[in-house]
Amino acid sequence: MLDSLDKDALARLCGKALFNHDSASAALGINIAEVTPGHATASMEVRPEMVNGLDICHGGLIFTLADTTFALACNSHNMVAYAMGCHIEYLRPALKGDHLTARATEMDRTRNTGSYVVSVANQDDKIIAVFHGRSSNRGQPLITHANLNEFMEDND
Amino acid sequence: MLDSLDKDALARLCGKALFNHDSASAALGINIAEVTPGHATASMEVRPEMVNGLDICHGGLIFTLADTTFALACNSHNMVAYAMGCHIEYLRPALKGDHLTARATEMDRTRNTGSYVVSVANQDDKIIAVFHGRSSNRGQPLITHANLNEFMEDND
Amino acid sequence: MLDSLDKDALARLCGKALFNHDSASAALGINIAEVTPGHATASMEVRPEMVNGLDICHGGLIFTLADTTFALACNSHNMVAYAMGCHIEYLRPALKGDHLTARATEMDRTRNTGSYVVSVANQDDKIIAVFHGRSSNRGQPLITHANLNEFMEDND
Amino acid sequence: MLDSLDKDALARLCGKALFNHDSASAALGINIAEVTPGHATASMEVRPEMVNGLDICHGGLIFTLADTTFALACNSHNMVAYAMGCHIEYLRPALKGDHLTARATEMDRTRNTGSYVVSVANQDDKIIAVFHGRSSNRGQPLITHANLNEFMEDND
Numbered sequence: 191m192l193d194s195l196d197k198d199a200l201a202r203l204c205g206k207a208l209f210n211h212d213s214a215s216a217a218l219g220i221n222i223a224e225v226t227p228g229h230a231t232a233s234m235e236v237r238p239e240m241v242n243g244l245d246i247c248h249g250g251l252i253f254t255l256a257d258t259t260f261a262l263a264c265n266s267h268n269m270v271a272y273a274m275g276c277h278i279e280y281l282r283p284a285l286k287g288d289h290l291t292a293r294a295t296e297m298d299r300t301r302n303t304g305s306y307v308v309s310v311a312n313q314d315d316k317i318i319a320v321f322h323g324r325s326s327n328r329g330q331p332l333i334t335h336a337n338l339n340e341f342m343e344d345n346d
Numbered sequence: 347m348l349d350s351l352d353k354d355a356l357a358r359l360c361g362k363a364l365f366n367h368d369s370a371s372a373a374l375g376i377n378i379a380e381v382t383p384g385h386a387t388a389s390m391e392v393r394p395e396m397v398n399g400l401d402i403c404h405g406g407l408i409f410t411l412a413d414t415t416f417a418l419a420c421n422s423h424n425m426v427a428y429a430m431g432c433h434i435e436y437l438r439p440a441l442k443g444d445h446l447t448a449r450a451t452e453m454d455r456t457r458n459t460g461s462y463v464v465s466v467a468n469q470d471d472k473i474i475a476v477f478h479g480r481s482s483n484r485g486q487p488l489i490t491h492a493n494l495n496e497f498m499e500d501n502d
Numbered sequence: 503m504l505d506s507l508d509k510d511a512l513a514r515l516c517g518k519a520l521f522n523h524d525s526a527s528a529a530l531g532i533n534i535a536e537v538t539p540g541h542a543t544a545s546m547e548v549r550p551e552m553v554n555g556l557d558i559c560h561g562g563l564i565f566t567l568a569d570t571t572f573a574l575a576c577n578s579h580n581m582v583a584y585a586m587g588c589h590i591e592y593l594r595p596a597l598k599g600d601h602l603t604a605r606a607t608e609m610d611r612t613r614n615t616g617s618y619v620v621s622v623a624n625q626d627d628k629i630i631a632v633f634h635g636r637s638s639n640r641g642q643p644l645i646t647h648a649n650l651n652e653f654m655e656d657n658d
Numbered sequence: 659m660l661d662s663l664d665k666d667a668l669a670r671l672c673g674k675a676l677f678n679h680d681s682a683s684a685a686l687g688i689n690i691a692e693v694t695p696g697h698a699t700a701s702m703e704v705r706p707e708m709v710n711g712l713d714i715c716h717g718g719l720i721f722t723l724a725d726t727t728f729a730l731a732c733n734s735h736n737m738v739a740y741a742m743g744c745h746i747e748y749l750r751p752a753l754k755g756d757h758l759t760a761r762a763t764e765m766d767r768t769r770n771t772g773s774y775v776v777s778v779a780n781q782d783d784k785i786i787a788v789f790h791g792r793s794s795n796r797g798q799p800l801i802t803h804a805n806l807n808e809f810m811e812d813n814d
Contacts, residue, residue, distance in 0.1 A: 212404065214395070214398075214404040215406075239370070240369075242368055248370040248371070248413075250413045254406030275436060276409070277434075277589045281612055297593075298628070298632070305629070316610070320610070322591070437773055453777060454784070461788040472766070473766035473773070476765045476790070478788070525707050560682040560722070562719075565725070566719070566722070586747070587748060588745070591742070591743040592741060592742060
């Protein structure tokens with residue numbers, strides 16, 4: 191069953207497996223738009239409780255959106271990957287009500303590490319932040335024959 | 347009234363002013379332990395909803411604790427300061443129930459920018475993450491004669 | 503004369519102006535391959551004196567190649583831009599004799615800052631390093647009517 | 659012989675071993691001031707060929723000074739350590755003739771990785787740049803009984 195999945199289907203399933211256990215991302219209302227091998231897109235709306243007194247979104251929440259999208263991309267090859275370090279540059283403020291979309295791209299991957307760039311844009315396609323993530327993996331699969339059913343059933 | 351405050355009292359008041367408007371930090375249960383000029387200490391407990399399926403704290407939340415502590419330190423001189431960019435390195439996982447303490451130190455500050463290092467340690471004094479923040483300010487005070495009363499009243 | 507140049511010609515001229523004064527890059531044998539608005543490509547060969555006892559290129563020199571390419575890209579709009587901060591991730595070692603190519607891409611630019619991603623690849627198109635640069639500009643042109651002739655003459 | 663060295667003597671010897679093979683640092687005139695376990699101090703003068711047309715030191719060379727000092731600190735435990743990634747923030751320009759001193763401090767170290775902060779100051783004790791380095795080690799000693807004599811002889 192697992193072996194019959196092509197790379198795109200496996201990437202989607204990895205995203206599902208990861209997100210199932212990520213209550214922090216769910217609490218922020220982050221939605222996965224797409225996961226393909228080495229890539230991911232996710233979005234989040236800036237809700238009233240996410241801003242400070244100036245109606246500007248908290249930087250930690252923009253980071254969390256980017257970080258979640260990075261995690262989806264670096265786990266898309268069905269190898270458990272951890273964040274070793276991240277870097278974020280803020281270019282413009284995100285305001286209350288903004289709809290943010292994060293797009294993660296894999297720059298390259300070696301046997302045990304990978305490098306990812308994530309852009310976060312608002313509804314006007316203006317870049318809010320640029321994020322850079324470094325992943326580490328130890329050769330352990332995310333989805334196995336043992337836990338496959340858990341995610342497939344959810345798929346219905 | 348504002349002029350009669352010494353630098354330490356002003357730093358504490360700046361922390362209070364900043365935190366008053368930071369509902370995201372409050373929602374995570376972040377507590378300010380201390381704010382002095384150029385320095386800040388804050389703490390957070392890793393609650394069940396902050397972890398993934400492996401009981402490991404979401405990196406975005408560790409970032410948010412560090413980021414909040416950085417904001418307290420770079421706003422402690424009563425000049426509104428924004429985060430321009432941040433960098434975080436994860437050294438060890440934070441687990442459910444861990445009590446995390448972030449300590450921000452100002453490396454140096456020029457007329458319109460500053461550089462801060464934040465360490466995040468667990469209850470065993472092991473470093474979980476090291477964070478680096480770059481701030482920008484545009485010469486605008488955080489607390490003025492006009493808004494001073496708002497924070498002083500809260501002080502009672 | 504200056505006004506008659508299109509954006510691509512101006513970008514090339516900016517690259518020339520910047521490189522004319524960059525003796526550090528010249529000493530490393532860095533060559534500009536191309537400068538277009540917001541983009542630049544440059545290359546460098548890993549010479550014997552650039553490596554340590556293990557024949558691995560010094561990380562500072564890979565950084566310098568990426569940094570130079572970033573500078574070409576962020577100055578390509580004929581506005582003097584400075585590096586505020588940079589981040590580099592090393593993915594693979596560069597070896598003696600390797601031919602490295604750095605490609606800088608502008609992620610976005612606001613009125614006074616910009617964000618750039620630079621990839622550094624070897625002759626086998628394997629990514630050696632990923633670099634992220636943040637620029638600052640203060641609205642000052644790089645090439646003016648006064649200094650234009652200096653670079654045009656060199657052009658012959 | 660190797661076993662009779664205390665940690666400080668071993669750290670100094672590691673610095674010597676590393677520097678012996680670092681022709682790039684030597685070419686820049688970088689001097690080691692001190693290496694102790696987890697710490698290092700090194701200095702460099704900004705020479706005429708290190709500056710651009712505005713007499714400002716090339717950022718890549720400030721990075722290289724910081725990177726060399728980081729390498730000395732992370733290799734001071736007699737375990738070969740590699741740079742995985744680095745981050746630098748520039749706070750002030752370094753000018754021709756400035757005498758720069760870089761000080762590296764180990765934030766913490768796990769079994770296979772470490773985190774280091776390096777400050778770079780000028781002769782007036784103003785911070786020029788703040789650098790953050792992440793190291794990786796694979797459990798291989800830098801100095802062994804086999805190569806010890808090479809460095810001890812140089813010591814005379």
